[in-house]
Amino acid sequence: MKKILIAIIILVLAFLAYLLWGASSASAPSAPTDDAASEDAVSVSENGENAEIPAASDASDIELAAGEGKGEGALEEASSQKHIVLYTDAGYEPKKITVAAGDTVVFENRSGSQVWTASDSHPTHVLYPGSDIKKCGTGAIIFDSCGILSEGESFSFTFNEKGSWGYHNHRNPGHAGIVEVK
Numbered sequence: 001m002k003k004i005l006i007a008i009i010i011l012v013l014a015f016l017a018y019l020l021w022g023a024s025s026a027s028a029p030s031a032p033t034d035d036a037a038s039e040d041a042v043s044v045s046e047n048g049e050n051a052e053i054p055a056a057s058d059a060s061d062i063e064l065a066a067g068e069g070k071g072e073g074a075l076e077e078a079s080s081q082k083h084i085v086l087y088t089d090a091g092y093e094p095k096k097i098t099v100a101a102g103d104t105v106v107f108e109n110r111s112g113s114q115v116w117t118a119s120d121s122h123p124t125h126v127l128y129p130g131s132d133i134k135k136c137g138t139g140a141i142i143f144d145s146c147g148i149l150s151e152g153e154s155f156s157f158t159f160n161e162k163g164s165w166g167y168h169n170h171r172n173p174g175h176a177g178i179v180e181v182k
C-alpha cells in the first residue's frame with residue numbers, strides 16, 4: 001500500500017509540476033503576444049495621429065482654396081472698371097461709351113440744371129432689362145436715378161446686361177446718350 005501511495009503522490013506531484021511548467025511555459029509566450037498587441041495598439045494610434053495630420057493639412061488646403069477663391073473674386077471686382085459720363089449744359093459727354101459687362105458707369109451732373117438719368121424709352125424707362133419707372137421707390141436697383149440730381153451729384157449704375165442701351169435726361173429727354181455693353 002505504501003508503495004502505491006508513494007507512486008500516487010509522485011504522479012500527483014509530477015502532474016502538478018507539469019501543470020506549473022505548462023502554465024509558466026504558456027504564460028511565457030503570452031507576454032510577448034501582449035507586447036505585440038500593445039505595439040500594434042501604439043502603431044494604430046500613431047497611424048491615427050498620422051492620419052489626423054494630413055486631414056488637418058487637407059482642411060487648411062480647403063481654407064487656402066477658399067481664400068484663393070475670394071482672391072479671384074476680388075480680382076474680378078478689381079478688373080471691373082468705373083467709367084464717368086458727365087452731364088453738362090450741352091448734354092451727356094461722351095454721348096456714347098463702350099464698357100465691359102460688369103462695369104459701372106457714373107453719371108455726374110456738371111451742368112447748372114437738374115438731371116434725372118434713366119433708361120430709354122421716355123417716359124416708361126423699360127428698355128434696359130429689369131428697369132421700369134414704376135419700380136422707382138421700391139428699392140429695386142434699376143437703370144434709373146428715380147429722382148433729380150443737382151449739380152455735383154452723381155448716379156452710378158453697373159451694367160451686367162450686354163447690348164446697346166440708350167438713356168436720357170427724364171427732365172430734358174432731348175439730352176440722350178448710349179451705353180454699349182460688350
Ligand SMILES: [Cu+2]
Pocket residue numbers: 118121122123124125168169170171173
Ligand atoms: Cu424719361
